[in-house]
Amino acid sequence: MGIRTRQAILTAISSKSYWRLSRTLATHSGMSNDWLKQQGLISFRDLWMKAQGYL
DSSP states (O other): OOSOHHHHHHHHTOOSOHHHHTTSHHHHHHSOHHHHHHTTOOOHHHHHHHHHTOO
């Protein structure tokens, strides 16, 4: 997913909680907003902007 194998392994075997791992560079690099959109996830930001009349 665009990160080095070693970094992916170190992140995967980490004893940190998923919440703390969500803030790591490996997670941010591998799981970009475009990738999340391709997976079918809905953006809360886009929903909020639509509700406020910005989109």
